[in-house]
Amino acid sequence: MRHRLRRAGAFALVASAVLAAPALGRAAAVPFAAVAVLAAFVVEEGRFFDLFARPGDYEDRRLNGLAGFALAATALGVLTALPQAPMPTTVFAAAVLSLAYGVLGREFVRGSTSDEFATTTAFTVTAFLAATLGQVAVAVAADAFDPVAVPTYVFLAATAALVAALLRSVLFPRDDPIVMVSVGFLLWLLSALVVAGGVTLTPSLVAVGLAVTVGLGIVSYVLRTASVSGMLTGVLLSFTTVVLGGVGWFAVLISFFGIGGLAAKFRFEEKDARGVAEGNDGARGAGNVLGNSGVALLAVVGYAAARAVVPGTPVPTLLAFAFAGSVAAAMADTLSSEFGGLFDAPRLVTTLRPVEPGTDGAVTWQGEAAGVAGAALVAVIAALAMPLAPDAGGALGGVGVASAVPVDVAAAVVLAGVVGMTVDSLLGATVEGDVLGNQAVNTLATLSGAVAGVLLAVLVGAVSTPSPAVLTAVVDALAVAVPTLAPLLA
Template identity: 55%
Template sequence: MTAPVRRASVFAVLCTLSLAVPLFGPRVAGGIAALLLVGAFVLTDGPLFELLAYPGDYEDGRLYGLLTFVLAGVALGLLAVGTEMSTAVFVGTVFLVGYGNLGEQAARLRTDDDVARVTAFSIAGAIAGVVGQAATVAVTEPAPVAAVEGSLPEIVFLAASGALLAALLRDVLLLYDAPIVMLSVGLLLWLLAELEPALGAVEIVAALAVTMALGYVSYALETASAAGMLTGVLLGLLTIVLGGYGWFVVLISFFGIGGLATKFRYERKRDLGVAEDNGGARGSGNVLGNAAVALAAVLGYAASSATLLPGDPDPTLFLFAFAGSVATAMSDTLSSEIGSVFETTRLITTLEPVEPGTDGGVTWQGEVAGLAGAAIVAGISLWLFPAVDAAGAAIIVAAGFVGMTVDSLLGATIEGTLLGNQGVNFLATLSGAVVAALLVISFAALG
C-alpha cells in the first residue's frame, strides 16, 4: 500500500467519525473535532506525521492538510446543527469526499487514465454518500427501515450529484483541496435537499445512467474534455431530476449539435487560426459559460414549483428563460463555428472587414446558421412542452437571435479587456433568458 493510499484510508476513517453528530450529539462531535485539531498542531514529526502529511506539510512541519480538512468539517457541522441543513447531508458529504478520495487513490495504483480515476472517485464517493446519509437517517428516525426507504430517492440523487461536483472540483482544483470540495458539495446538497426532487430511486439511477453514457460518448468523440464531461453529466442529471426529460432533450441538443459544429471543417478552421483548442474538446469553463444560466433556470423552476421563492412566480417563466438561454448558446455556437470558415467577416459594430475569428466578427452565413440554431431549440420546445405554442416558439427564436447578437456586440467591445470568452457567453445566454421571460410577460399582459 502506497503512502497516498494509506493517508486516504486514514482520512476516510476520520470521515466516519462524522457519525458522532447523529449518534452522540454536537457536543461529543465537537470534542472529537477539537482533539483532531490539537493533534494537527502537536504532531510535527514521527510515523503518525508521516502517515497524515501531504507533500506541502513537510516544509513547516505542520499537518495543514488535516487542519483545514477538520475545519471544513466543523464549518459544515455547525451549519447542520445551527441551521436547517440536514445532518444527513452533512454526514453524507463528509463520507463522500473521504471515501471518494480513497477510491481514486486506489485506482491510481492500477491506471493513469484520467477517466478511470474520475470514475473511481465518483462511484466510491456516491456509494459512501448514500451510506452516510442512510446511516444518519437510520439512527435519528424512530422507524429506521421505513425512513430510509422513504428517503432513498433523495439520498441517491444527492449522493450522485455531490460525487459529480466533487470529482469536477478535484479535476479543476489541486488534488489536495479537499476542504474547498467538502464545503462546496455540502452547500450544493443543502440547496438540492430543499428542492425535494419528486422522482423515484429507479428513475434517478436511470437518469444518471443516461447522462453518464452521453457524457462518455462526448469524451470519446473528443467534443469534451474530462472536466467538460463531468460538468455536462452533472448539468444533465440536475436538469432531468429537477426539470424533466424534456428539459434534458433541449439541453443535450445544444451539446450534441454544438459539439458536431465544432468539428465542422475543423482542419480549415485550424488553418485560419480560429479552431477551438484541444481538438475542439470543450472544457468545464466553456460548458458552464454556455449552460450556467440554463442550470439557474432549472433550479428556479424547481424552487418555484416547490413554492420556495418569494412572490410565487409562474414556473413557466423559468421554462422560457431556460429555452431562451439554450437557444442563445446554440445560435452563438453555430454562428461562430460555421461562420468562421468564411472569409467575408465583418465587425458587427462598424461592418468593416476583419480577419476570421476576430471577436465581434460576423458573416451572413454565420447569422443564418445562428438563426437556424435558435429555430431548432424552438422546434424541440414546441414539440415537448405544452406551455410552448407557436407564439412561444417565436419568442424562443427571437431570444436566441438577440442573445447571439449581444454576444457579438460584447465580443467587439469588451471581450479580451474586461471579459473573457466564458464571461461573454454567460452574459449572452443571460440576455437570451431575460428577453424570453420579458416577452412572455409582455404577451401575457397584452392578452
C-alpha cells in the same frame, strides 16, 4: 505511491466519524473539532504525523491538510445543530464521505495508471457509493430510514460525487475545505427543495436520468467533443436538469450539448487552418460548458425553488422561459461561430467592415443563418416539451407535451436566442480579450438570452407579470441559491 494510498485511507477513516452524528446529536461536530486541534497544535512528529502528512506539512511541523479537512467537517457539523432549519445529518455525511472516499478511490487506481479518465472515474464512483451508503447508514442509525427517500439519497450522492470531482480536478485540486463546504451547501439547498415539495423524485426518474446522462457523457468523451472536466460538467448539468426540471428540459439541454459538440468537430481541420477552431482539438472543457450552460443551471434550480416557494404564480413559467432562452442563445452563438467561421468575408458586427476570419465579433450571413436555425430547433423542442404552453399535459417527467407547437411561444424563444447571439458578437467586438474572457462573454450572452426570454414571454402574453410580492419572494430564494452555486460558476 503507497504512502499516498495509506494517507487517503487514513483520511477516509477520519471522515467515517460522521456516521456517529445521529448518536452525538448536537455534538456531531466534536470529533472533527478534536482532530483539528490535534492536527494543528499537538501532533508535530511521529508515526501519526507521518501517516497524515503532506509534503508541505513537514516544513511547518503541522498537519495543515488534516486540520483544514477536519475544520471544514466541523463547520458542517455545527450546521446540523442549528435550532431552526438545520442541515440534515444525511447531507453532512454525504458531503464529508464523498470527498474522503473519492480521494481514496482515485489513489487506489493511481497505483496502476495515471490516465485522467480512469482516475477521475474511480474518484466519482467511489464518492458516489460512499455518499449513498453513508446517507442510508445515518438514516438507519437515527431510526429515520424510509425506502421512499432512497431516490433522494442517490440524487444527492451523485451530485456530491460529480461536484467534488469537478471542483477538485479543475478549481481546487488540494483545497479540501472549499470542496467539502461547497458540496455540503449545494446538497443542503437541493435537499431543501426536495423536502419543500417542489421536486418529486422517483426511482425510475433518478435511475434512468443518471444512466442516460452518464452514458452520454462517456460518449462525448470518446468522441472527443468534451474533455474529462467538460464531461463531468455536462453530466452534472444534465442530471440536475432532468431531476429538477424533467425529461423535456433535458431534451432542450441535450440538443445543445449534442449538436454544439458535433458542430465543433465539423470540418475541424479546415477551421483549424483558418484559425477559428475550438481549442483542445474541439473538446470542450468545464469552463466552456459552464459559460454556455451556467445560466440554464441557475434557471432550473430557480424553477424548482419557485414551485416550492411561490407555487401557482407565473414565476416558474418565467424561469422556464429563462432556461429555454439561455439554451437557445448558447445554441445560436455556437452554430453561428462553428459554421460561420468556414466562410470568407466576415464583417465586424459593430461597423460591418470586412475583417480577418477569427476576429472577435466577426459575423457572416451564413453563420447568422445557422444561429437562427439552431435557436429555432431549441424553440420547437422547448415549446413542445417544456411547461411553456398553456395546453401542456403531463407526459414527459411531469412537465408535459404540447399538442402542437405554439407559434408565439416558439417565436419568443427564437428571438431570445438571436438576442443572446447578437450580444455575444457585440461583446466580442468591443470588450472580449481586453476586459472579458471568452467564458465571461458566453455567460453574459446566455444571461441576455434568458432575460430576453422572460421579457418576450410577458410581451407575447404567454405568461402574466408577477406581483411585486412574488418577485420579492423569488429574489429571497435566489439570494440563497446563487451563493451556493457560485463555486461552479466561478
